[in-house]
Amino acid sequence: MTRNDDNKAKRATKRNLSRWIKRVLLALVGLGLLALIVVAWLPKPVVVETAVSEKGKLVVTVDEDGRSRVKDRYVISAPLTGNVARIELRPGDTVQQGQVLARLVPLTAPLLDARSKKEAQARVAASEAARRQAKAQIERAEAALEYSKKQAKQTRELVAKGVVAETESDRANLEERSRQAELTSAQFGAKVAAHELSMAQAALGAFSAPGKGGDQMNVPSPVAGRVLKVIQESEGVVQAGAPLVEVGDPAALEIVVDVLTSDAVRIQSGAHVLLERWGGDTLHGRVRLVEPSAFTRVSALGVEEQRVNAVIDLDEPYAKWKALMDGYRVEAKIIVWQGADVVKLPSSALFRRGEGWAVFVVRGDQAAVAPVKTGHDNGLEVEILEGISPGDRVIVHPSDRVADGVRVAYR
Template sequence: MAIGKSAGIWAVAGAAALAALAWAFWPRPVEVEAAPVRQGRFEQAIEEDGRTRLKDRYTVSAPVAARLERITLREGDPVAAGQVVAWLRPLMPPMVDERSRREAQARLEAAAAGVDRARARLERARLALREAQLEQQRTERLAADGFLSASKLDSVRLALAGTRRELDAASAEEDQAMHERALAAATLQSFAGTASVARALAVRSPVAGVVLRLAQPSASDATLPAGTALIDVGDPRHMEVVSELLTTDAVQAQPGRRVVIERWGGPPVEGTVRRVEPAAFTKVSALGIEEQRVNTVIDIASPPREWLAVGDGFRVVVRVITNSAEPALLVPIGALFPRGEQQAVYVIDGRRARLQVVETGGRNASDAWVRSGLAAGQQVIVYPPATVADGQRVKVRRP
């Protein structure tokens, strides 16, 4: 009886050992991460850095050589169209000695005498013309009666034409003499040091806006040449964005494309591509690689109140939307993997993984748009391990 009981105990122990061995070597499910297939808006975009700039920037310059008085405006101050933004003090006339002043006075008197001489010559030329006209009239009457030859008439006519030319020359000489007198008078006036100081010249803003930059913030005792930049003004409500896109991306960023402008310090704002410049340039990247890029100009479509804090030259990030669909079936980009010339995913069917070939319509940095092969609500394996195969038992890893 004891022997039978001992044999039963050994049988139970053996069965338990066999069960433990079977459990130890039984294939265990592979732990995987899963994500649902969902419906939403799909957007495929070109993402690149950009910078803001004013559409119209005006540089106010000195119209004449002068000394600059201190500008009281500062960057960010509003200005109105026609408002005085700077004052220029004309140059003082040079000091001269008594000899120079007398020489200038003598030149003025000589020029005045030249005017009198030119006027006398002009009067003499007018008298000569009148005499030639009378001579022509007498000669034509005598020639008509047959008392003078045709050659004599021709000589009289030529003499009249020459007299007219003499009158023109005398008139031109009078004009020259009058200009020389005016020049001499202006020179003498500038020598009157003595003289009065010219009034300050006001420089005005061509448009309404704000001060962007002061090129000459302090008063200058030195003479500023004509054309020296004084101040930059512009209207911050008229802003655009410039982004240097790779030429391969710029081909897709055609005018009219929707753009999302973000990471400027506020909520994203809308924009549209206005122009892709026709000429590209070479730029060396941070990795030392030469890239061909082209400037793409973007208009901001959102109301100014949404982005008025953005200033000229601010850094932004632009996303040029090249493909979009709504509604669209979306799966994480990590769930896709190539299978031959197609794309596939692993769908979780109960506790097993099922291989499913899908057709995609595009992908972005996080999601892929699936045209066919999946349905909303299905679970797909994200970043499937190499041990996963069609029909493999899987276990979803909980976060």
């Protein structure tokens, strides 16, 4: 083979190699374009918001607006028909038991007819019966308080020995405080009954010994407290029984919250209550009772609702809530259930699936449907009894684009 032949062979080899390189490059470019087309046509992952299930405290409350109310209040009324002098007292003034609140000049004797005399006699009889009833209530309240004190003492001893839980001691202490409040209220009622009797007797005395027209009768306060309202401020003629002044003790407040009857059945006596948005720091209280009789109220939407009052005692010293007065608005959160170590999820993660509930769990980069069994729900979080473990990541607010097996990407 000559030298020229060798050169020709080399040039031919180079040309063949160049052709193969071009073909390979073209093939790679084609594969790349094909891959780009495939990727472009593949469904993109759905961007979702997620939350991680965890163990923690869950509190279920009944949230309603309420108002403060003086526990024991009394409306001082005119014992008989006459001319009342101008009342100089103002709301907020302090009054002592027996202090004169109003001065009344009875009408002259000719106007005191037989019918009025019989009415006065009936008021005396009714007042005597009320005083006897008040005395019986005091005796009953004293017996209940003595029993609750013994129970509280025994419970504290059992707690110290570790026989019963601390919550039992709290419940016994609450019972003792409630019985003490009942005794105080009964004593207040006895004072009021005695005052009613004295006023009724004084009115009847005007018939027995009417004297001269213009004799003045003093109307005293049956209890110590503060003036809540002056009903008859100006001088003028009033009828027997007409309200004059309202007296009470603002330091003895209770909170009244009207709740739906469907919620009331879950509220237990002694339930813990948080009182917020009254103008100061959050206050703590306890449910004393749920009244036995409900009433109908029309909601803002025009729907008739059956509601009942829950009465709450404050568990705070007076200095902490002294700015809270009679008739003030509060927001009450009545705790009906709480758990300290429960598996929970945001309520927004759940959706209906058949007759039950389910969530979307993120497994890898896909969404998977997981049926769950739920427990208590406070509107924001829900207790999970089965189907989810602590640490599982779930999708919250799932859209209609999320389905079982769909690729997802979470923030």
